[in-house]
Amino acid sequence: MERIGVLKLLAAVSDCRTTLMMRAVTAGCGRALRHRCWSDKRSMPARSGNGNDSCRSVRTENTLGAVHEETSAVKQMAVIYHSGHGRTEYFAKHVVAGVRNVAGAEVSLLKADELVATPARLAAYDGIIWGSPTYFGGVSGPFKSFMDSTSPLFRTQELRGKLASGFTVSSYPSGDKQSTLMSMVVFSMQHGMLWVGNPPNLENNAGATPDAALDRLGSWTGAMAQIHHKAPVDSFDKGDLETAKLFGANFARTLRRI
Numbered sequence: 479m480e481r482i483g484v485l486k487l488l489a490a491v492s493d494c495r496t497t498l499m500m501r502a503v504t505a506g507c508g509r510a511l512r513h514r515c516w517s518d519k520r521s522m523p524a525r526s527g528n529g530n531d532s533c534r535s536v537r538t539e540n541t542l543g544a545v546h547e548e549t550s551a552v553k554q555m556a557v558i559y560h561s562g563h564g565r566t567e568y569f570a571k572h573v574v575a576g577v578r579n580v581a582g583a584e585v586s587l588l589k590a591d592e593l594v595a596t597p598a599r600l601a602a603y604d605g606i607i608w609g610s611p612t613y614f615g616g617v618s619g620p621f622k623s624f625m626d627s628t629s630p631l632f633r634t635q636e637l638r639g640k641l642a643s644g645f646t647v648s649s650y651p652s653g654d655k656q657s658t659l660m661s662m663v664v665f666s667m668q669h670g671m672l673w674v675g676n677p678p679n680l681e682n683n684a685g686a687t688p689d690a691a692l693d694r695l696g697s698w699t700g701a702m703a704q705i706h707h708k709a710p711v712d713s714f715d716k717g718d719l720e721t722a723k724l725f726g727a728n729f730a731r732t733l734r735r736i
C-alpha cells in the first residue's frame with residue numbers, strides 16, 4: 479500500500495477512536511465529568527442552595543460529528559466571620575451578595591466559632607474570605623481561637639494555593655483596622671494562601687457624597703467599614719455596603735480566573 483494510503487488509514491483510525499472516546503464520555507456524561515470534579519473535593523461544603531451542579535459543561539459538535547466537551551468547575555467559596563454584636567455579620571452578608579452577582583462561584587456564609595471543632599472543612603473551598611470586627615486593634619478573641627484551631631491544616635499545608643482575603647468593621651474611622659487586616663494576611667501567608675486585595679474604585683467616586691463614596695476609608699489590603707458602636711446594625715454608610723459587594727464580586731471574579 480502506498481504511504482499516503484497508510485497515513486489516511488491511520489488518520490481514520492485515530493479519528494474514529496477520538497470520536498468513540500468523545501461519545502463514551504458524553505454518553506456517560508455528565509456523570510463521568512461531574513464525578514471527576516466532585517472527587518477533587520475532600521468533603522463538600524454545605525451548599526448555598528441554588529442547586530447548581532459543581533460542573534458546568536459546554537458541548538459542541540462539528541460537522542463530522544466530533545464532540546468536544548469542556549467543563550469548568552464552579553468555584554466553592556466561604557465567607558468565615560465572627561461578629562460580637564451583629565455589625566460584622568451584616569457587612570458579611572453584603573460581601574456574600576456581591577459574590578452571588580458573579581456566575582460560577584458558590585458561597586457559604588459560616589461562623590468562625592462554629593468551625594473551631596472542624597477546621598478540616600476549610601479544605602473543601604477554593605477561596606476563603608475572613609471577616610472579624612476590630613477589637614483592640616486586632617481580630618476578635620473568637621476569631622483568633624478559630625485561627626488557632628486551623629493548626630492541623632498548617633502542618634499539612636492543606637490550604638496552600640487557595641485564595642484568601644479579609645474584611646473588618648470597627649467604630650472609629652481608623653480604629654487600627656489595618657492591623658486587623660494584617661493579622662489576616664499573615665495568617666493566610668502562613669497557610670500558603672494567595673491574598674487578593676480590594677482594588678481601588680476611585681473613578682466611581684466622582685461627585686459622590688462621603689457616605690455614598692465607594693471604599694471611602696481607602697482600604698486596598700482588604701475591605702473596611704466603620705459604624706458607630708451604638709448604631710443599629712443596618713445603619714452602615716451606603717458606600718461601605720456597596721464596597722462590601724464590590725469586594726465580594728472582585729474576589730469571586732479573581733477565583734473564577736484561576
Ligand SMILES: Cc1cc2nc3c(=O)[nH]c(=O)nc-3n(C[C@H](O)[C@H](O)[C@H](O)COP(=O)(O)O)c2cc1C
Binds near residue numbers: 647649
Ligand atoms: C472588646 C472591644 C474592642 C474594640 N476595639 C476597637 C478598636 O480597637 N478600634 C475600633 O475602632 N473599635 C473597636 N471596638 C468597636 C467595634 O469594632 C465595633 O463596635 C464593631 O462594629 C463591632 O462589630 P460587631 O458588631 O460585629 O461585634 C471594640 C469593641 C469591643 C467590644
